[in-house]
Amino acid sequence: MFQSFDSPTSPDQGPPRLAALRKHMKDIGIDAFLVPRADRFQGEYVSDHDNRLAWLTGFTGSAGVCAVTQDAAVVMVDGRYKVQVKAQVAKDFTPVNWPETTLTDWLSDTLSTGAVVGIDPWLHTIEEVGKMTLALPGLKFRAIANPIDAVWADQPDPPMGQIIAHPLEFAGESHADKRARLARDLAERGDGAAILTLPDSVAWLFNIRGSDIPRNPIPHAFALLRADASAVLLTEPGKCTGLDDHLGPDVTVAAPDQLEALIRDTQGPIRVDQASAPRALADMFAKAGVEYRHGPDPARLPKACKNAGELQGMRDAHLRDAVAMCNFLAWFDTTEQRVLTEVDLVTTLEGFRSETNMLREISFDTIAGAGPNGALPHYRVTTETNRELADGELIVVDSGGQYPDGTTDITRTLVVGDAGAEEKRAFTLVLKGMIAMSRARFPRGVAGAHLDSLARYPLWLAGLDYDHGTGHGVGAYLCVHEGPQRLARTGDVPLQEGMILSNEPGYYREGAFGIRIENLIVVQQAPAIEGGDDRDMLDFETLTWVPIEKRLIDLDLLDRDERDWLNAYHAECRDKIGSLLSGQTAVWFHAATEKL
The missing domain is CATH 3.40.350.10 (Creatinase/prolidase N-terminal domain)
Incomplete structure (x- = not known):
């Protein structure tokens, strides 16, 4: 259950593994080979047996692909991982930003007509191979047994977990x-x-x-x-x-x-x-x-539209998880923070979740990024990167639990001591976007792509943005990232009742700090408004009930409606979980939910 802090690979392992792969490629007569972050089930997370991209390159992000020829090896990642990939891969691998450069662009520019590209047909979808074949008619795509499996001497066995x-x-x-x-x-x-x-x-x-x-x-x-x-x-x-x-x-x-x-x-x-x-x-x-x-x-769309039993389980799981989070936040605020490390935050938070006696697993490796580590949206602390907290630093804590009745995912940004004016300004702009999404009301037929800009608009006005979607779908005691619904530019699926999404705008300044605020929300039928035209409208129910750090808010940047929303949110936090807290957590919670 508990998170490991070991690095799965290190950059110095990459060159000999790359050399072994290239030798095998030459032996079987292929000019290039594609190594996606994928298994035959096309999930975001893979077992140790299938973690070929990390084994070869050292890159541990949840999305990416490595393309290897005898003379080049690139690791293509999106904006979430452009900093992380540089830190994890050896100089033999060249990071490439996607979608600025696509895989087909790179293959077209790199390979000569008639070159043979090897693919493991279990690791690429029918659609993906079809598109590559049409886009690159001068190349030959050959289905082969995965050559990494041939050179990975100590590859773990496939998992055999009980169902x-x-x-x-x-x-x-x-x-x-x-x-x-x-x-x-x-x-x-x-x-x-x-x-x-x-x-x-x-x-x-x-x-x-x-x-x-x-x-x-x-x-x-x-x-x-x-x-x-x-x-x-x-x-x-x-x-x-x-x-x-x-x-x-x-x-x-x-x-x-x-x-x-x-x-x-x-x-x-x-x-x-x-x-x-x-x-x-x-x-x-x-x-x-x-x-x-x-x-x-x-099953994909029916699974996304949660029924009454699933929604009730998710509500119950979030109340339980909120108690664990508040115990953690109270501990953080009443501990000498400058003697703590990122690992301390991860292990303590997991401990509070375990104390619920209902936790089956964490729902993803906890992100606890302090200072510049917080600028990595998907940062995962290891013994090598573990950082002591320093006065004035922001800490992004993104975490969740898997309970038998539901899955949680929550992010709160914390501060050691007092934050600077620039950090407070950025935090408040992110908060304004998160509130705007929480308050959204929209006609049936609207998709996530239509709503994504609501969360970004306050940042855009300041010339800022973030390089990830605003929200992903969430399963009910299933995967914490679930499709097809998304709050993102690519979210083209109309939202329907019962769909659960994250609402998590952020801001990241490379080498300095990161900010993200996340609640889970569920699509519901919106009540009629007097004077409206009886149009069929939807809005969001909030599932997450944990206070938001008021010390990071620049009150001058919040308008009256935004203040009212935050005060009402904190009042509902009191109603939902106030009676479930005790001791120093109850004292902390009372102060954390006071009106602005």
Whole structure:
């Protein structure tokens, strides 16, 4: 459960591993090889067995790709990781900012016509390979066995975590009803079956949870759902001990190597989500001579729209988590902070969550970045980077818990002593954006891309911005990052009731400080407004109830509506969890929630 502070790799390991990979590439006759941060399930988080990008390059971020030729090796990352990647990779690897330079741009500029690009077809989606092939007709893309596996001598074994049933009271709907609901959609669209390749979709569909991925309660599994609502769970049978009664007679378990035989025996067409299914599946269909067609993962949108049971579980989990967070914040404010380190913050916060006696896991490695480390949005403290807190520094603490009834994710920015005027100004601009999103009211049909600028506008007016989305979807005791909903420029899915999102604008000044404030919010039907035109409108319910640091606010920058919102938020914090706190935490909480 508790976070490790060891570095998974170090830069000096990169050059010999790169040399071994290049030798193997030469032996098998490929000119380039692509190493994505991906496994066959296309999740954001990967097991130790599948962490090939980190093993080769040292880069540990959750998104990126390395392209290797005999003469060059680049690591392409987005704006979240442009500082981190420079610190983690050896000089043999050249960091490249994406999307300023795309992978296809680099391959086109680097490789000659006729060059052979090796890809592991399990690690690239059907859509991705299709786009690369169309964009680079002069290159030859060859599906190969992964050459990193051939040179990674001590590669860990694939995970074999046990799968457990997820209680109906938290799932809110039986898996038989879910299968029937999704099967009706398949039949109406003329699909004989669908293959689900996203483990959180599989976990949601069958009301199961697993432990194959750190921090995410999901199993490594595919599923075949037929239009008659029967289904096959494709995972190692040894992981399913004791699940027979839960799964029932209409769900069978088969080993992953039975997938090709199942495809041959299934009446098509079979739906496959080309945006998430590995290219290897398309090759299987071609070999079996079975028709498949592209369509959305049938579970993805239903999973995103939480039902009443899931929402209640999330509310309960957030109240429990808020108590742990307040215990932590009270401890922080009543401790001699200048003798603390980032590691102290991480271990103490995890300890308070453990004291709830309900914590199953943390929902991601806790981010506790002090001073310049806070300017790395996805910073992960290690024994080498651990920093003592210093007077006047800001600390970004982004953390969450996995509880049997829900998943939490919260960020608060703290300060040691007194912050400078520039830090307070930036914090207040971020707070204004976070409040604007919390207060948003919008017509049905609006997507996250339409709302993203609400959180950025106060920063934009000051010539500032941040290089990550404003919010991601969140699962209900599932993955802390869940699609398809997003509050971001790329968020093109219309928001619907029950979708849970993070609201987390930020600001990061490289080498100096970082700021982020995050609550989770859920889309709900908005109440009618007198004088309105009866338009169908939505707004957000807040799930997170933890005070926001008032000492970092420049009050002159908040207007009356923003002050009223923050005062009302703190008053509701009192109503929600005030009675659950005691001792020094209760004293701290009373002061932290006083009106501005």
